[in-house]
Amino acid sequence: MSNSLIIGGSNGIGLAIALEFLKDRDNRVNIIDKTEPDIDMNKYPNLNYYKVNLLNDDFNFLEQFNDIDILVITAGFGRVAKFDTIQQAEISNSFQVNTISVIKTLNFFFKRMLQKKEFKCAVMGSIAGLVSSPLFALYGATKSAICSIIESLNIELEKSGTNNRILNVSPGAIKGTKFEGGENNIAKTEKLAQQIIHEMNAHHTLFIPQYDEIFKNVIDRYRKDAHQFGIESYQYKIDGGRYSNKPQLKIGYLSGTFDLFHIGHLNLLKKAKQYCDYLVVGVHKDASHKGKQAFISFKERCEIVKSVKYVNQVIESEKEDCDVYLNGIVKYDYLFVGSDYKGTERFNRYEELFKDKGVEIIYFPYTQGTSSTQLRKVIER
Numbered sequence: 001m002s003n004s005l006i007i008g009g010s011n012g013i014g015l016a017i018a019l020e021f022l023k024d025r026d027n028r029v030n031i032i033d034k035t036e037p038d039i040d041m042n043k044y045p046n047l048n049y050y051k052v053n054l055l056n057d058d059f060n061f062l063e064q065f066n067d068i069d070i071l072v073i074t075a076g077f078g079r080v081a082k083f084d085t086i087q088q089a090e091i092s093n094s095f096q097v098n099t100i101s102v103i104k105t106l107n108f109f110f111k112r113m114l115q116k117k118e119f120k121c122a123v124m125g126s127i128a129g130l131v132s133s134p135l136f137a138l139y140g141a142t143k144s145a146i147c148s149i150i151e152s153l154n155i156e157l158e159k160s161g162t163n164n165r166i167l168n169v170s171p172g173a174i175k176g177t178k179f180e181g182g183e184n185n186i187a188k189t190e191k192l193a194q195q196i197i198h199e200m201n202a203h204h205t206l207f208i209p210q211y212d213e214i215f216k217n218v219i220d221r222y223r224k225d226a227h228q229f230g231i232e233s234y235q236y237k238i239d240g241g242r243y244s245n246k247p248q249l250k251i252g253y254l255s256g257t258f259d260l261f262h263i264g265h266l267n268l269l270k271k272a273k274q275y276c277d278y279l280v281v282g283v284h285k286d287a288s289h290k291g292k293q294a295f296i297s298f299k300e301r302c303e304i305v306k307s308v309k310y311v312n313q314v315i316e317s318e319k320e321d322c323d324v325y326l327n328g329i330v331k332y333d334y335l336f337v338g339s340d341y342k343g344t345e346r347f348n349r350y351e352e353l354f355k356d357k358g359v360e361i362i363y364f365p366y367t368q369g370t371s372s373t374q375l376r377k378v379i380e381r
Helices: 012-021 060-065 088-113 137-160 186-201 211-224 226-240 263-273 298-306 321-326 345-354 372-380
Strands: 003-007 028-033 047-051 070-073 120-124 166-169 251-256 278-283 313-316 334-338 360-364
Touching (some): 003 012, 012 028, 012 070, 012 186, 060 088, 088 120, 088 137, 137 166, 166 186, 211 226, 251 263, 263 278, 263 334, 263 360, 278 298, 298 313, 321 345
Parallel strands (some): 003 028, 003 070, 028 047, 070 120, 120 166, 278 313, 334 360
């Protein structure tokens, strides 16, 4: 019986590995991801899902997994693109998910790895982290750091006397995943998942799928003449039309007055950020739309909201949330609002408006606790 934690296990190779573990009905699998697993959860009673967005930089959630004996990290993203089309937010997000979250997780479990008791671990690196990869430079940089730290940590594990090791899985493109716009296909990832588990069980430190068939030659060419290899790699991607100019960001938007800022506001922003990569908040100029007066000035409210770590950008709200999208101010993918608006004439109209634009409206249920109305009553009294 094993108890595994798979970070990024809701799709792609992470999901394939999870399903391999679940073939033994005694095994318990925990998946951490920002979206639910791309399967029927009811079929797997030993599978637990925890919604976490690694961009939130809060790793307290790991404390509930102290009893695991297998750790697999497959979370990550990237796009083939010219560097001048990469947005600043993509740089921060890429390193946060692909690199920082991985290193923090390894750090959390490293004392456990140093023990004599068996602890299996595999981390998704990339062939782009081992060789030069122009037009994939940002992704390659994030993975190069991972490949480097795994190599160093394995020396520390060896010198400590334990047999535990971290397996660096560094593939090229993987068919059957959502990476670079693909689709999940377990039939195409099942064999690779089995190979990764085999390598991890053997406590190996590096696994490059299709090494003999493809990547031995790739690495040899790189080592022989890194500059020429880079030139050829660049041209290969250009000729194949593999690069994309579309930013790899899911943008969320919500608006509010945020007067007398309290825990309810903070929880709302935190919950919204779990859905998106980049959160824009529209702050109302005043509270006249509610027939009220704001106690705190617009400028100060903007500064308060801007200082919250879940918020990436603050703007002045428009009269209608849809105007922010339609006027090209923010082309968001998610619109967040309280569940009390669901079914209203206004949001029925919004749902009709956005149904062919790829925008999803997320309705958050109202939660009991501190409210601006309560604080307002106290102040006025």
